[in-house]
Amino acid sequence: MKLLTDLEAIKTLTEAKLANRQITGVEAGAVDYRSVMVCGGTGCTSSDSNKIIAALNKEIAGHGIEDKVEVVRTGCFGLCELGPVVIVYPEGVFYSRVEVKDIPDLVEGHLLNNKPLDRLVYEKTKADGKIHNFEETDFFRKQKRIALRNCGVIDPEVIDEYISQDGYKALGKVLMTMSRQQVIDTVKQSGLRGRGGGGFTTGVKWQFAADQDKAQKYMICNADEGDPGAFMDRSILEGDPHSVIEAMAIAGYAIGADQGFVYVRAEYPIAVQRLMKAIKQAREYGLLGDNILGTGFKFDIDVRLGAGAFVCGEETALMNSIEGRRGMPNPKPPFPAVEGLWGQPSVINNVETLANIAPIVLRGADWYSGIGTEKSKGTKVFALGGKVVNTGLVEVPMGITLREVIFEIGGGIPNGKKFKAVQTGGPSGGCLTEEHLDCTIDFDTLTSLGSMMGSGGMIVMDEDTCMVDVARFYLDFTRDESCGKCTPCRVGTKRLLEMLDKITEGKGTIQDLDDMERLSNTIKNASLCALGQTAPNPVLSTLKFFREEYMAHIVDQKCPSGVCKSLISYTIDPELCRGCSLCARKCPNNAISGKVKEPYVIDTVACIKCGVCFDVCKFKAVAIV
Incomplete structure (x- = not known):
């Protein structure tokens, strides 16, 4: 077993190694040692980044410079559209769309002769005849990485590298110096709200479970990320799995739980593999199991694989699935913090929420609450996709505007097209228009506009997007994903989709619009869980902000965007x-x-x-x- 002093020793030894992964501003010719970071996230892996790593190692060995270069497989850097991504430190040179055939030139040119390979350098880092480091680009400049702090920085499969970044230091602080209530109070005071969609105050949820006088309690990580276009939680698990493990142990201590479960989609094979490896390493280091860090605290984690049901993102459906039953929600109350998994008090937090815990413990509640807005503290990770130049993963402070994210970080709309709408919150969210671009991104503002934060999907649409078709797409998804337990969701989403199909086929009537609004409100008010309660949001928001498009489909028998086949x-x-x-x-x-x-x-x-x-x-x- 390795105690806290052993972890400090590991941190000291590995810090020297990771010091080479800092941008120093030195000229290329003055570099003695380089770190070549290759994205190992799902996107870049699907574009053969593993082959790039193998080719790099082979080429470096062929030139006999293994003692001057390290090649590291990391998590997602964020600019997914440019993958496979390779970043060379300490210069911070960002290479995009690298192929295996480019590796000999990259090694000989940059690593041997100190001349970056211009044809692969990300265009946005070039200015004034120089190559600037990637942190100076618009994409990275306004980001503030807390949940994503280690993604792209460490090898997620090496626990020592996580420890070198203050990993497990927060767990040590909690177990050695803080009472359970002090931990809960710190999380409360930080203002952290759940990042899975509901936005419930994390510390209050922990308090509810801690107050239950039960011998057995459970800590659960919800990694069942199922929104179309969302990949925030997957990227954290792929790039920094130990941050989730450490946070679960801290939460387990705070609420009095000795067992944790990570419920993760089986269709995330890289995330699952790295998570399982990280749990094994944590056990070997005495950071999970009995008598953690010699304090007598006992906590362990098991993994449960989900089969891909969107409804299992709802906490009671998730717990039913862990118990081996069909993933269907239960009426609430009782809430899981009082009566959850196997009838015992249980706390469920999603991956991104947990990724914020260790920094809050180490840096304090005041530091975290100083970021963001009055009621929405900290940062939020978004999967930025659709009709935007810089698709990928971004983490921004709460309170930033939609315009800043879409047009500055995202680079605007490609091909000279006009911005039309942005869907936040996935199938549960709503579509916002150009008039909302200067609205701040926070829980309450988005909800007041008829959308929601959700887990963090942000899909941008241009002038060629048919908003009726967008509403139909999301309703088709939620109709398929309804578990069928309650009639408003099971039947209501089906009937709502039928009306949308009629309109996109040119068979709709003006009466259908009134019927759709009435049915949408019924579904929202009468459904058992949040899947049904939020399913009509895309319909209601598009009816509110793009009613003229519905009228064009019905009255003029035209699809203004030229998308609906029956009308073109x-x-x-x-x-x-x-x-x-x-x-x-x-x-x-x-x-x-x-x-x-x-x-x-x-x-x-x-x-x-x-x-x-x-x-x-x-x-x-x-x-x-």
């Missing part, structure tokens, strides 16, 4: 057509005819509206009407 047709402008025949050759249904060098014609009866002709025409002769 394709035509070829004879003035623009050059008779190249490309559209006819690519048409999968032979619906286009004509002679070479003469205008072609589309048979609207045979046309299946796939849009191939529109995509391939080089002369913009194909139009959507």
